[in-house]
Structure formats: C-alpha cells, structure tokens
Amino acid sequence: MAKVVCVLYEDPESGYPTSYARDDVPTITRYPDGQTAPSPSAIDFTPGQLLGSVTGELGLRKYLDANGHAFVVTSSKDGPASVLERELQDADVVISQPFWPAYLTAERMAKAPNLKLAVTAGIGSDHVDLEAAIKRGITVAEVTFSNSISVSEHVVMMILALVRNYLPSYQWVLKGGWNIADCVARSYDLEGMHGGTVAAGRIGLAVLRRLKPFDVRLHYVDRHRLPKEVEEELNLTWHSSVEEMVEVCDVVTINCPLHPETEHLFDEAMLAKMKRGAYIINTARGKICDRDAIAKALESGQLAGYAGDVWFPQPAPQDHPWRSMPHHGMTPHISGTSLSAQARYAAGVREILECWFEGRPIRDEYLIVDGGKLAGVGAKSYSEGNATRGSEEAARFAR
Numbered sequence: 451m452a453k454v455v456c457v458l459y460e461d462p463e464s465g466y467p468t469s470y471a472r473d474d475v476p477t478i479t480r481y482p483d484g485q486t487a488p489s490p491s492a493i494d495f496t497p498g499q500l501l502g503s504v505t506g507e508l509g510l511r512k513y514l515d516a517n518g519h520a521f522v523v524t525s526s527k528d529g530p531a532s533v534l535e536r537e538l539q540d541a542d543v544v545i546s547q548p549f550w551p552a553y554l555t556a557e558r559m560a561k562a563p564n565l566k567l568a569v570t571a572g573i574g575s576d577h578v579d580l581e582a583a584i585k586r587g588i589t590v591a592e593v594t595f596s597n598s599i600s601v602s603e604h605v606v607m608m609i610l611a612l613v614r615n616y617l618p619s620y621q622w623v624l625k626g627g628w629n630i631a632d633c634v635a636r637s638y639d640l641e642g643m644h645g646g647t648v649a650a651g652r653i654g655l656a657v658l659r660r661l662k663p664f665d666v667r668l669h670y671v672d673r674h675r676l677p678k679e680v681e682e683e684l685n686l687t688w689h690s691s692v693e694e695m696v697e698v699c700d701v702v703t704i705n706c707p708l709h710p711e712t713e714h715l716f717d718e719a720m721l722a723k724m725k726r727g728a729y730i731i732n733t734a735r736g737k738i739c740d741r742d743a744i745a746k747a748l749e750s751g752q753l754a755g756y757a758g759d760v761w762f763p764q765p766a767p768q769d770h771p772w773r774s775m776p777h778h779g780m781t782p783h784i785s786g787t788s789l790s791a792q793a794r795y796a797a798g799v800r801e802i803l804e805c806w807f808e809g810r811p812i813r814d815e816y817l818i819v820d821g822g823k824l825a826g827v828g829a830k831s832y833s834e835g836n837a838t839r840g841s842e843e844a845a846r847f848a849r
C-alpha cells in the first residue's frame with residue numbers, strides 16, 4: 451500500500467462542471483511519430499470531463515482506492531503551511547501538473563524520505579529538482595506527447611493573434627467601438643514572414659508543420675538536426691545557434707525544455723540580436739526568458755509582441771510585470787490542459803502507476819530520471835541540474 455499525493459489546480463470559480471460545451475472529444479490512438487497513446491488497463495472517467503482540477507482527481511480515485519492506496523488530492527502547494535508540505539512527509543508518490551506545479555525542491559525531497567516516484571501529468575518536469583532526484587534515486591516520469599499537439603495549436607493561435615493584433619481589436623468591440631484604424635495600426639499578414647522555432651521536438655516540429663500552409667519561411671535550431679526529408683518537405687533552414695536564427699526571424703517560438711542550458715536563454719543580449727519588431731511566443735517555460743528583459747523590450751519597441759502561457763513561478767504573483775507589460779497576449783498556463791489533452795495525460799498517469807505498482811517497466815518514452823540518472827526521453831532532452839530556484843515565490847500569489 452502506498453501514499454499518493456496529487457496536486458491539482460483549483461475547481462472553476464463557478465463550481466465543478468455538471469455539463470460541458472461538447473458531448474465528446476476525438477479519440478487519438480497514435481501520435482504523428484507512431485508512438486501509441488496511453489494504454490492503461492482501464493479508465494474510470496469520460497474523456498472530455500474536467501480531470502485536472504481537484505474534484506476531477508485525474509480520474510484516479512476508484513483505481514487507487516480499489517488497490518488499497520491512500521490518495522490525497524489538494525491544490526494547496528506553496529509555503530510551509532501548505533497541505534503538500536504536510537502530506538509529503540510520508541508520501542511514496544507525488545503527482546502534479548506543470549500548470550499548477552508542485553515544486554519538488556531538494557529541501558522538500560529531504561522532508562520526504564519515502565518518496566520514490568514523481569509523476570508529471572503532462573510534459574515538462576522542470577518543477578522537480580532533477581539533480582536531487584538523481585541523487586536520491588527518485589524516478590521522474592512524464593506523459594510524453596500527451597499534450598504536444600495541443601500546445602502546437604495554441605502556438606499558432608498566439609502567433610496569429612499577435613501578428614494580426616487580434617486581442618486589442620476584440621477589446622474595441624467589448625468597449626462598443628468601431629475603431630478600425632486603432633485596430634489595424636499594428637496589424638500585419640503572417641504570409642512571407644520568417645518564423646523560427648527554438649527546438650524542433652514534438653511541439654516544435656508540429657508548429658513548423660502547421661505554419662507551412664501559411665507560407666511562412668521556416669527556420670529552426672535544435673541540438674539534433676531533423677531528417678533531410680523533413681527539412682526538404684518543409685523547406686527548413688537549420689541554424690547552428692539561437693543567436694544566428696533570431697537575427698533573421700520575424701516570429702520566434704520557443705519549444706525547448708527548461709533545464710540549465712536554456713534557463714534565461716532570452717536575456718537582454720539575445721533580445722538585442724533580434725530584428726526590431728519581432729514577436730516571441732513562449733509556451734515552453736517562463737524561466738527560459740528573462741522576466742524584466744522581456745518587459746523592457748516590449749516597452750522600447752524592440753519586440754512588437756510577446757505571448758505565451760508559461761510564467762515563473764506559477765501561479766504568478768499579482769505584480770508580475772508580464773501581467774501589465776504592453777503588447778502581450780499572456781494567459782495562465784493552459785495550452786497543454788485542454789479537456790482533450792487531460793483525457794490523454796490522465797490515462798498516461800494511470801498507465802505509469804499501474805506499471806509502478808505491478809513492478810512492470812515504465813515506457814522509456816515516459817522516463818526522465820530513473821536508476822540514479824537521466825533516462826529514457828529525459829536523457830535526450832534534458833541536462834542534469836536544477837531549475838526550481840526561486841519557486842518559493844509562488845507562495846506570494848494571492849487573488
């Protein structure tokens with residue numbers, strides 16, 4: 451019997467939904483590279499239900515109760531008085547979503563001597579101190595590919611929203627105006643622009659594929675080059691450094707994991723190398739960009755727009771400058787937690803737990819850290835280290 455602590459975001463302010471806008475979500479059985487979608491022995495939820503908030507419990511309650519495990523679900527995650535801090539002390543497994551991350555710092559791990567498995571319900575395990583997990587023999591796993599396409603759709607939406615000046619124009623309608631000149635004074639066509647992705651992994655490549663029909667001239671930078679056929683099919687220009695790519699791009703989308711190599715990659719120096727009036731879309735992780743440098747570049751006009759859904763820390767404090775900087779299109783961290791995505795990553799968490807409790811290997815494609823080292827997909831995409839520094843600031847969030 452194990453104790454499983456699961457940190458999820460709060461229910462909607464209007465209460466947990468009793469009905470939904472749509473009756474079903476498409477069933478995805480395979481991802482574009484052939485990887486199969488999660489395949490647990492069963493699921494105890496209806497795809498399309500809200501699973502990522504506290505009442506949704508990732509659809510795990512019945513399964514964990516039936517197998518005699520203790521299951522604690524909470525949204526209280528930051529600060530010494532949080533439920534997470536209290537329940538961690540004898541927890542065997544911690545589950546959390548990047549949207550509302552349970553920061554697992556070295557200090558917290560030290561308070562959790564039984565902790566053996568940290569599961570990310572989604573993708574991106576930077577909220578776990580990977581260096582400390584390696585030292586302590588904690589396995590870290592995430593549900594690779596579960597929401598990569600969800601994010602790529604969001605990136606394209608945000609690129610169009612910024613370039614075409616959608617959000618301010620929508621505001622004119624809400625204000626009762628018909629101010630066409632105000633709307634279009636910052637509105638352009640995406641056609642013919644140069645667009646580049648930092649990383650062409652699952653999300654980055656999906657973004658490139660979705661931008662191709664808009665006749666965007668496509669660029670990428672990645673530690674490994676894509677196959678020649680893909681470069682030719684999408685007419686891609688590969689760059690050997692981020693600096694070299696941003697000099698020629700009108701739109702830059704960031705799609706690499708946060709790890710020590712990428713922390714604060716977009717600082718004042720990198721922003722100064724970009725074309726004046728470029729746009730950045732960052733749905734990867736907030737800390738890949740320097741918070742104050744981004745706000746400054748928008749104020750000076752070096753950047754024409756910045757959009758994304760990722761912040762540091764999360765939730766972002768009320769006075770976070772990205773809430774009030776000009777020409778931004780920020781949302782809370784939502785791109786990877788559409789109802790469609792939730793069904794996949796909830797099933798993936800169930801698959802990981804079934805493997806863990808039944809002593810079967812977790813798929814290599816889900817492993818980030820295992821056996822005291824980076825493993826599986828983690829050995830390819832991450833570097834050893836810690837990206838959780840400063841996460842205690844999340845306790846400052848207050849409505």
Ligand code: NDP
Pocket residue numbers: 572573574575595597598601648649650651652653654671672673674705706707708711712733734735759760783784785786787830831832
């Ligand atoms: P993948 O692992 O498929 O892709 C990550 C890519 O980043 C790999 O191609 C990797 O290169 C590349 N990379 C790693 N380090 C660098 C570097 N220093 N410079 C250039 N490229 C680098 O992951 P996904 O595409 O599925 O997800 C990417 C990230 O997006 C996640 O780690 C997460 O942070 C974020 N994400 C955000 C979500 C949201 O809701 N906003 C939801 C899901 C993910 P290689 O393997 O070739 O070495």
